[in-house]
Amino acid sequence: MLLQRVLFALKAHNVRYPWVVCSDLLLGPSSLSFRSHTCGELRSDHVGQKVTLCGWVQYLRQDLFVILRDFSGLTQVLIPQEESANNLKAALCGLAVESVVKVTGTVRKRPAGQENKLMPTGEIEILAQNLEVFNICRKLPFEMKEFVKKSEALRMQYRYLALRSSQMQKNLRLRSQLVMKMREYLCNVHGFVDVETPTLFKRTPGGAKEFVVPSREPGLFYSLPQSPQQFKQLLMVAGVDRYFQIARCYRDEGSKPDRQPEFTQVDIEMSFVDQAGIMALVEGMLQFSWPAEKGPLQVPFQVMTYNEAMRDYGVDKPDTRFNMKLIDLSEVFSSTKIEFLRSALSQSEGSIQAICVPICLLLSLCCQLPLLGNLRLQCAQLLESHGLSLRDPSAFHFLWVVDFPLFLPKEDNPEELDSAHHPFTAPRTEDTDLLLSEPHKVRGQHYDLVLNGCEIGGGSIRIHKASLQLHVLKNILKEDPSLLSHLLEALDSGAPPHGGIALGLDRLVSVVVGASSIRDVIAFPKSFRGHDLMSHAPDTVSEEELKPYHISIKCFEQSTSTRILFLE
């Protein structure tokens, strides 16, 4: 402690390096800093110590106290009242809120009865001896305490003020910690290699959701990929063995509301592994990185087949925090005389389903399970809005959904097949023969990870043989395989069996912290309509500046849905 003080004094006198030579003594959030402690850490153990705090003026009270804030919390600073300290008193009393200062003083126990048990530093206060004003806050668009009442547009415009809230500070720090632990688990525990893959890539054929980036060569464009899928598979062909990346991905969802044009995924790929291996890896990773304050995670997670999920919940990402499963009563009513029930059963795929809701029983006649799945969630919301507690807000129900169909009928032409996920997913070994005869019956080695009814990740074991990949692309999906010739060629040059997963980091963190939108776990999100309201992006660019890219602006006729974008 004495040594730490000596070092601090040396540093205060601009003596460089002592705190490096003895770096094990000055670590943590106040290392190398003007402060000796953060505003959230002082306790009665510190009484009598001379400390230096740096922070923002949260508010003044009775010309007697300045409440100082930093990311870690609040400390009460006592303004000295004796005549000899008049200058200091005047300076402290004159501080505008949100000004940034450095206060040096002595930690005192608060007088008996004045402790604040709701404040972690509520047992102590600092008797100020010195003040340095780093910056006066001259301009706030509105009072900080009014902040939460302001429109989201205004809060986005002054994002740097919104981020000062303790909730946003917690969200960003929890996200950083969670990712750090994931990295430790992958790198240090399981030997994964963090590899960065390009974001300036080639446009995927039909990749309508990919932003284009004009190059300086006329007519040639890069695109911003939706995921590093091709690169991570090529890394396996390259023998990298275990790859991960916290990868920035891009998706141009056009006029779809609540979109983030860029988002982050925890991207993982592994060679010489099966589906169970990837699932165990992800369970271990989440268990290892799970924030301690959220309670321990139990593994393994529940596993459910796609068919079970659809049958019992009417959805492929069921919220298993509450029951209210769909119950098929078709058998019970198989010989019913009741006309409308008989008519329902006589339809193709017609059935009679029930949801057992507390208090009543919903009977419905349905051939569309997703409709019922939706109804189940709406029932839950309705019941909760009437005070019935169905879903524990502190519970985290992870669930694997497996055995998805590999192909689904195309929406616009049900005679043809589309990939249920993507064309690189391997079929289940026992279904491989069906690829030639009845491809619609083939199940894929695909797994979705669901948390409290949100899909937070998905992955698969990939096809690693060129012949099989070619068959899927050419004969089943009727796509032009030449567009993926580099991948097919790679598979033929010694590709190991491999598989992986991608977790949506923004969504995962937002569920963990209980945020209503992923915007609350992103430092600088885009608005509802894809705008940065602080810096005004996207913005105009002159025709002159576009010349090197050989493009020019051309206003095509607007559909109403596009026009609406201007209203923001």
Added chain:
Amino acid sequence: MLLQRVLFALKAHNVRYPWVVCSDLLLGPSSLSFRSHTCGELRSDHVGQKVTLCGWVQYLRQDLFVILRDFSGLTQVLIPQEESANNLKAALCGLAVESVVKVTGTVRKRPAGQENKLMPTGEIEILAQNLEVFNICRKLPFEMKEFVKKSEALRMQYRYLALRSSQMQKNLRLRSQLVMKMREYLCNVHGFVDVETPTLFKRTPGGAKEFVVPSREPGLFYSLPQSPQQFKQLLMVAGVDRYFQIARCYRDEGSKPDRQPEFTQVDIEMSFVDQAGIMALVEGMLQFSWPAEKGPLQVPFQVMTYNEAMRDYGVDKPDTRFNMKLIDLSEVFSSTKIEFLRSALSQSEGSIQAICVPICLLLSLCCQLPLLGNLRLQCAQLLESHGLSLRDPSAFHFLWVVDFPLFLPKEDNPEELDSAHHPFTAPRTEDTDLLLSEPHKVRGQHYDLVLNGCEIGGGSIRIHKASLQLHVLKNILKEDPSLLSHLLEALDSGAPPHGGIALGLDRLVSVVVGASSIRDVIAFPKSFRGHDLMSHAPDTVSEEELKPYHISIKCFEQSTSTRILFLE
């Protein structure tokens, strides 16, 4: 060991989860995998064990051995010769090189005299008992051992094959490890927060090197930023206190050769810190993350002022691995009668400089120090090409260059001033008054980090007061401050003193591993001219696909320098 085997057997029989329940037993690079060991780890300690290896067939020898490879190294597999193993023998002998297989067998000591001391696994071999062929390598563009002789274009086209080399595997793994240690140092030791900032941003005025990204709103464009500079300063205003990010950055250098349009920087920003604090942080980070095999790093690093660097080395990023400083002999010759020397001295800023090269002394007459700095490096190259050892290839000389001028005369108009680095750099406190009177004399709180003569990073303490920032933008740089109004507003709403640095990760890693190009430390680099030769990016996009972005292709007249791009 026994337990590990039991677990492995259970796993081999598809019993899920035992290796998670006992996860502390099955960690490391072979966890959750089809293999029990990697191809690089077996030693004579393992003799007698039954093991399973997965890997690529490196080569076959005398129908007796298969050499198996993975990322970690090579293992010799002995092909059984007895009649009962004829099928296995035939299968092993028939393997095409670069095919991917799983071999199960028993570790044996090699017969005396057959050990290979150059091979880490050279004491042992595996007597094969079982073979599974995962994938046959059907197609290689050329023999792998010919690879290094092929043109770089071909090696880029088949990047996934180039990455199989042990050198590239080492480079990627060293990079991943280095970054992981940096993260541990920043997050776990010093309380930094990893915050992701947007890459779809607003175009910087005059940001000629920024890629534009058309949005679906006519005439509005995002841009891909060259660095998160504005965001990291806003995070400090937001009270995040300590930010870092391994940040993807973009720079469109047009026709400049050997460019990477996207690159990575270790981006750091800190509040309540001074220049010495940031420098100590970076020294500690590099020391902490430095690869053990490169020997320990000594801190503090050498510090040199900009003036000293220019005077002694004629360059602001001197290679201090060798001496040969410039020596100013102007004084000595001040009263010389020799005409050409007198003439040199009579010029404005004229001087007589010498470089003391081993064996001889170069005298030159110069008013351009950078020319001499270049000459010094060329001398060194020349001497080394003649066998003189000047620069130890295993030495790492870090150097801080400080006290740069804050402004430099504009190239096209020396009467006006430009920022030497960027307009956010704070002046040295003692020079602040000169900002009003003689701004060209002001030194900035800027620091460059130089390694073996390469600039690998730069940073500064930033201006945190709006009034000073406005003065610099408006009165000194004559820029329109309204373009940065959000930053100025932020500085006026309680900005703490702050500073930071950005290190060029690609360059740093390439110096550490001794690579001649940063392409050797990037998994999928662009070619010399910014192309992805494997996937053919950038690529054409149809006018139809451009319609949603309200742009169309327009071929402007080409300058010769742009034309040359087509030749690739």
